[in-house]
Amino acid sequence: MEQHIRNILEGAATAPSGENCQPWHVVVKDNSLEIYNVPERDLSLYNVNQLGSMTAHGAFLESLKIAASAEGLEARVRLFPDASQPTLVALVDLVQADISADPLEKYLRIRATNRKLYDKAPVDAAQYVLLKTAADSVASVRTSFIDDQARIKDLSDAFSLNERLLFENRALHDFFYSHVRWTEEEDRRYKTGFFIKTLELRGPQQPAFKLLRRWGLARFAARLGVSKQIAKDNAKTYAASAVLAAFLVRQNLPEDFVHIGRAMQRFWLTSTSLGLAVQPMTGVLFFMQRLQAESGQAFASSQQALIRSSFARISSAFGAGGDTLAVVLRIGRAAAPSARSSRFSVDEIVSEE
Ligand SMILES: Cc1cc2nc3c(=O)[nH]c(=O)nc-3n(C[C@H](O)[C@H](O)[C@H](O)COP(=O)(O)O)c2cc1C
Known part of the structure; x- marks a missing residue:
């Protein structure tokens, strides 16, 4: 896999998911990515009709777009491109484009769920x-x-x-x-x-x-x-x-x-x-x-x-x-979380064709 694809998928894989189940699998074909849902990753009562996992996929795709921008690439996303394959959530084409890096890219690896008590003081x-x-x-x-x-x-x-x-x-x-x-x-x-x-x-x-x-x-x-x-x-x-x-x-x-x-x-x-x-x-x-x-x-x-x-x-x-x-x-506002959750490596969520 080319390094820029690896970088983009590492950024995408920081996305949050219910129980940190990471319900995604990516098939890489050059600069095209097929993003699949893996239903058996989240069989919880919360994940009604996989809607929780769909939320996680939305976060994954947004993170992917942001990470792609830092590589000078535009991620063109088509949702559910094939009605006969409901687990194919998106087809993403990475296209050379004159775009600047999204400033949110710096925060992909810092974002976390924080379950501490927060300060109630209003946000300015x-x-x-x-x-x-x-x-x-x-x-x-x-x-x-x-x-x-x-x-x-x-x-x-x-x-x-x-x-x-x-x-x-x-x-x-x-x-x-x-x-x-x-x-x-x-x-x-x-x-x-x-x-x-x-x-x-x-x-x-x-x-x-x-x-x-x-x-x-x-x-x-x-x-x-x-x-x-x-x-x-x-x-x-x-x-x-x-x-x-x-x-x-x-x-x-x-x-x-x-x-x-x-x-x-x-x-x-x-x-x-x-x-x-x-x-x-x-x-x-x-x-x-x-x-x-x-x-x-x-x-x-x-x-x-x-x-x-x-x-x-x-x-x-x-x-x-x-x-x-x-x-x-x-x-x-709150103190930083006491710990961070783990992630699958890129190699664990990808297959190449
Ligand atoms: C659709 C969705 C629903 C979630 N619901 C809850 C929730 O009700 N309570 C909670 O504490 N965390 C919730 N989370 C956060 C996940 O547990 C968390 O993203 C996951 O464990 C990974 O940790 P991280 O966000 O720190 O990377 C939810 C996340 C997603 C994507």
Whole structure:
């Protein structure tokens, strides 16, 4: 593989993905790249109809375009070029062009999910304008921001239903724990999932988190109110944010979520360039997608009611109307993340023809 292609794919592969599953495979044919989704990389309850993975692919493609610009190449992207091959997400032609390097390129390798408490101090007005411009960079994506502290606090509680259900729903619980990497060595071996240090557990949360990996214990603890307490702790973290940014699209087709991922990545990289920390909060949003897609066999009816009510609060706060509320990010100033997640090497995600 030529060095410039390798550089571009290294930049693209820094993109975020649900559980760091990196659901991409690239077939390189000279200066043309076929980008495939690998559905079995993410079989979580969150990844309804692969829409979570489509968001990750959007971030991958945006990162690829940015990395290509630094090589003096324009990445011309055609989404879903072959209706008979739904896993072929994009065909990318790298074309010589008179373009300058995208200034966001410097931040591809610095961007990370930061799950720490953030400073609630407001983002300054000039930065706010830059963030809004970045969020509005993809035509079909609409954004909605909330920076009122009382509203952020109220919504934090709705978002933290995700953590409550992690300890009350066996499929969610078992999937999540099977993706926790307990040591650095384990994280480097798998290169996917959640390295424990990136979860930013504080004080007594650490031993409790380890104990609750056994479903029998988690279920028993839930009866004593432990899952609700965990959600409360998470709500405190979510409330410690300066701004919440929602990304919305008209429908919920795969390409809509690719567009969401592109806008999200430009916004995230811009935040990184401004020294602002970012964490997606998507659990409840994807649970709602699942209820809509398959009337919720995955959840007990009491859980379904909780999801509908949390989602309704979030959706109305952002003025979603009839649009699909796909992703919400929380933003604020914070110390750097305690650790970074691993990635597959370029050779592991590529085949050449
Ligand atoms: C579609 C999507 C949804 C995500 N949802 C969440 C979430 O709800 N909570 C969270 O803490 N991280 C979430 N993440 C962040 C991923 O876990 C993270 O990107 C991945 O572990 C790689 O880590 P990195 O972003 O630091 O490179 C999401 C990422 C994507 C692309």
